Amino acid sequence: MKKDKFKGILHKNPKGFGFVSLLDKKTKDVFISKNDLKDAIDEDIVEIEIISHSAKGPEGKIVKVIKRQRNHFVGVVISKTQENYVLYIPSLGKDKNVVLDAKHKLKIGDKIKVSIKSFKDKNNNVTAIFEMFLAHISDPSKDTFIAIEEYNIRDAFSKEVIDEAKLLKIEDKDLLNREDFTKENIVTIDPDTAKDYDDAISISEEKNKIKLGVHIADVAYFVKPDSNLDIEAEKRGNSTYFPNRSVPMLPKELSSDLCSLKEDEIRLTQSVLMEFDLGGTLLDYKIVRSYIKSKKRFTYKQALKILNSEEEHEYKKELLLMKKLCKLLKKKRFERGSIDFAIDEAKVIVDKNENPLSIEIIQYDITHQMIEEFMLKANETVATHLSKTNKTLIYRIHEEPNIENFQDFYDLAVSLGFHLPLNPTNLDIQKLFIEAKDTQYLQRLSINFIRNLRLAIYSKDNIGHFGLALEYYTHFTSPIRRYSDLIIQRLLFNEKITKNFEDIAKNCSEKERNSFKAESSVNILKKFRLLKSILKKDPKQTFIATVTRVRPFAIVFELDDYYLEGYLHISKIQNDFYEYNEEDLKFIGQRFKNELSFGTKIKVKVLDIDLLFMQIDFKFIKIL
Structure with a gap:
């Protein structure tokens, strides 16, 4: 058939x-x-x-x-014969033998850009054509540059795009037919190094109501459909963030200036004005075009310091009210079945030459939670509003997982003693994370759960958002750095959209995925380099790690202070003979009865760091 x-x-x-x-x-x-x-x-x-x-x-x-959608690749020279260089191209995989004519003067460790002449020659090799030397693998100052080339991230803006951006400005006529919020106590709260301030917040409490204003840069007012700026923004899809710099979706004239909600500057905005009762239920909302003048630019650290201090501050009342509303909104989310993850972020700190200096753990504290809750609510409100108008829009959707996708997480949870039905509901999963809250397992259970979820994507067809337990959800709050949000801004005020929504959603999803790969590749490489520099100073240095997965023949672990994954075959753990217990997902030492399971703390030593293949060879020291 x-x-x-x-x-x-x-x-x-x-x-x-x-x-x-x-x-x-x-x-x-x-x-x-x-x-x-x-x-x-x-x-x-x-x-x-x-x-x-x-x-x-x-x-x-x-x-x-x-x-073939791609014919240009970045590879690294791993060996040389009389006739050819042999390259490793990560995006092709280790099983692809890539050869390049030896006439070029290269050395092992050189990273180069190549095009592919043939994906399968008579000797079963991939044959490459030299295009451009990028850098040697030992040079950290070129890591971001190489990732931009490898993942085809659009970097420099054309003269036409920059010239168009430079012509834009805010004049008195631009303030007409907008609500004036310049007298309001409006603030921004962002990371230390942020320059593109998409969102600002106003909040007040009166007559048993909490009024929240989420004010978003009105990028759609400046970036007109089919303009040079619009065409370029669509091609980029989003901004991409590296440890030392970002590659913005819009030129700095907009992203860091005219559209950025800077302190004490008049800026054009789209405002979602929401009223809540004292239980956190949304009573009413209004979406308007407006203009603001931010009274204060807070970093997360500054806002947290004020909240934790007993001293008075000009904006303490507003910050305390934000905290109060945040907790109410989180409670509402919990009641509808949304699963809340408090996962810290590991940020690589680099110097001006891109040398990694340290890892900063950014705590998911109350100030991060406040802004996240307010953005979630604004996005939900906009999605619900647009859906009621029967407009086609770009939803942010998240498919519900099935038990087969979830098998790893299910087996892990049960092995740790948590109860979970075979077909768990959101409420069942919620209950599990409540039980895990005060245990050593919470952070890594959360990560394991997320890894087993499907990716959230953009779509014109709405199926809801599983993770947030919402029927309607979109992205509206970051139009400086996401093209999907710019489209939603246009829809809100009936601006012309000439593009196909399916194509926009697909492009935004693919660009987001590609940026994530590029960002991750640089972050992991920087962590490898940081470990190399530590070992150069002290070759005997050992590291504490936590087992995150147990497989029949190996353990997977994460270095505690680096958020970096490692792997050890069980044959390398030589202080005992370990047998695998499939039911409990653990190894048990037959002599000393020590156990290796999820959450076990171990001490390891780094034997070798291979930057060519991006591999680390670990030695097991002991169970802690």
Whole structure:
């Protein structure tokens, strides 16, 4: 029987398998196992056959590659023969043998840009053509530059785009037909290094009501449809953030100046004005075009210091009211089944030459929670408002997981003694995290849970948002750095949109995924470099780690102060003979009865850091 064939785009996972997003958009993404990828690579347009269906969704195999979307790659020289250099290209995988003519003067460790002459020559090799020398792997100052090249991040703006941005300004006529909030106590709260202030907050309490204003930079007023600025912003999709710099979606004339809600400057905004009762229920809202003058620019640290201090401050009343409303909104979210994660962030600190200096752990404290809750509520309110007008819009959707996707998390939770039904509801998962709140497992259980969730994406078709337990959700609050938010701003005030919503949603999702890969690649490389510099000073340095996964033949762990993953085959743990207990997901030492399971603290030593293949060789020291 002839099988139906479908066309789609391959999204390859670093672990080897992939998913194909079908061009007809009528079928769920199709899983492709590593053995069924044929010679396809990430972003290829492929033809597939669906070979089976399960609770996880359809599974298929690639029949042929229709079109290569990419032909330019970044690789590193790993060896040299008389005739060729051998390259490792991460996006092609370790199983692809990439060769380059030896006529170029290169050395092992050189990172270069190449195009592909053939993906399979007569010797089964990938043959590359030299295009550009980037840097040697030992040079940290080029890490961001290389990632920008490797992931095709659009960096410099054209003269036409910059000239268009420079012509923009705020004049008296621009304030007409807008509500004037310049007398309001409006503040911004952002990270220390932020320059693109998308959002500002006003808050007050009167007559048993809390009034919250979320004021968002009115980027749509300046960036007109099909202008040079708009075309470039759509191509970028979003801003990309690296340890030493960002690559903005909009030129600095807008992103860091005219659209940034800077202190004591008149700025044009779109304001979501919400009224809540004292229980946190939304009573009424209004969405208007406005202009503001931010009274104070707070960093998260400054706002937290005021909240924790007993001393008086000019804005303490507002900050305390923000804290109060934040807790009410979190309670409301909890009641509807939303799952709250308090996950800290590890930020790599670098010097002007991109040398990594340290890891700063950014606590998910109450000030971060306040701003997050207010942005969530504004996004939900805008999505609900637009949905009621029957307009087509771009939703932020998050599919509900099924038990097969969740099997890892389910097995882990049960092995730790937590009760979880076979088909858990949001409330069941909530209950588990409440039980885990005061245990050593909370942070890493949260991370494991998130890893097992499907990715949130943009779509014109609404299926709700599982993680937030919302029927309607969109992105509106960051139009300086997200193109989806700019589109939503236009929709709110009936501005013309000439583009196809399906195409916009797909492009925004893909650009977001690509930026995440680029950002992660640099962060991991910087952490590798930081470890190398520590070991250079003290080769005997040991590290504390926490076991995060247990597999039949290995343990996976995370270095506690670096948020960096490591791996040890059980044969390398030589202080005992360990047997795997499948039911409890643990190794048990047969001699000393020590256990290695999720959450176990261990001490490890770094034997080697390989920057060519981005691998670290660890030695097990002991269980703590």
